[in-house]
Amino acid sequence: MSAEITLLVNPIAGRGRGAHAAQPAASALRAAGFSVRTVLGADAADALSRLRTAVREGTGAVIAVGGDGVVSLALQALAGTLVPLGVVAVGTGNDFARATGLPVGEPAQAGRLAAGALKEGRIREIDLGRVAGTGRRGETWYGTVLCSGFDSRVNDRGNRMRIPAGRFKYDLAILAELAAFRPFPYRITLDDGPVIETEAALVAVGNGSSYGGGMRICADAVPDDGLFDVTVVGDCSRTTLLKVFPQVYKGKHLSHPKVTVHRAAKITLEAAGITAYADGEPLGPLPVTAHCVPGALRLLA
Numbered sequence: 078m079s080a081e082i083t084l085l086v087n088p089i090a091g092r093g094r095g096a097h098a099a100q101p102a103a104s105a106l107r108a109a110g111f112s113v114r115t116v117l118g119a120d121a122a123d124a125l126s127r128l129r130t131a132v133r134e135g136t137g138a139v140i141a142v143g144g145d146g147v148v149s150l151a152l153q154a155l156a157g158t159l160v161p162l163g164v165v166a167v168g169t170g171n172d173f174a175r176a177t178g179l180p181v182g183e184p185a186q187a188g189r190l191a192a193g194a195l196k197e198g199r200i201r202e203i204d205l206g207r208v209a210g211t212g213r214r215g216e217t218w219y220g221t222v223l224c225s226g227f228d229s230r231v232n233d234r235g236n237r238m239r240i241p242a243g244r245f246k247y248d249l250a251i252l253a254e255l256a257a258f259r260p261f262p263y264r265i266t267l268d269d270g271p272v273i274e275t276e277a278a279l280v281a282v283g284n285g286s287s288y289g290g291g292m293r294i295c296a297d298a299v300p301d302d303g304l305f306d307v308t309v310v311g312d313c314s315r316t317t318l319l320k321v322f323p324q325v326y327k328g329k330h331l332s333h334p335k336v337t338v339h340r341a342a343k344i345t346l347e348a349a350g351i352t353a354y355a356d357g358e359p360l361g362p363l364p365v366t367a368h369c370v371p372g373a374l375r376l377l378a
Contacts, residue, residue: 081112
């Protein structure tokens with residue numbers, strides 16, 4: 078394994094915590110005898126191009142410093158390769174780190190863990206979701222949750238809002254979507270089974286258990302069992318959705334009669350006017366097909 082480690086840094090993650098977290102992570106790696114190369118990039122596309130170059134040139138590992146966005150970027154370069162990923166989780170969501178049991182908000186500890194795993198060869202192979210190309214996009218890999226329906230409509234609306242800034246605009250987007258809420262007609266195909274036609278508030282396809290900074294929408298999902306957990310919040314009223322949604326933070330929504338959970342290695346979702354998001358990033362409009370790919374990522378743990 079190469080002694081040069083690539084640090085992929087999102088300097089603005091977690092309201093600037095990414096830039097500060099890179100230093101203790103790099104220090105821990107250097108103290109363990111590794112040299113460190115930092116990748117920033119002018120934008121996401123540039124950062125991914127630079128990261129793919131580092132992987133081709135034989136970097137020993139990639140350490141993603143930031144939140145789920147920077148982890149998502151790293152997955153696009155590392156999926157299916159032998160290059161392992163370490164995570165220094167200092168973003169606002171950090172759902173990938175939560176799902177895989179890595180430290181959250183502790184950059185020095187996370188850096189030491191990654192360095193120790195490299196020295197001792199502690200590698201955990203985990204699954205990833207692979208989504209076939211949608212529109213002009215190529216295939217996309219994800220580690221946590223692919224979401225569609227009410228939650229993705231909230232993301233769509235929040236992303237269009239220029240004011241207010243920060244989390245508050247998503248709170249306003251939730252209120253606006255609730256006012257216009259109605260279940261969506263879905264066509265769901267699990268593995269190669271028959272098409273399920275149903276009305277649903279949302280469908281979430283979990284490789285990991287949570288999204289949105291700890292919302293345990295697929296609470297029982299584990300990232301190394303070769304299967305997705307598919308949570309379907311069914312045909313419900315606005316009042317029921319308001320009752321169910323807060324339960325997501327503790328995973329208690331799964332016992333609600335309007336919630337169904339399926340397990341599958343492959344899923345196709347179809348619904349008009351719905352955007353899919355994976356790891357918090359927009360994929361494009363449905364339909365999408367996702368495959369759970371066993372052992373697609375080598376994780377420093």
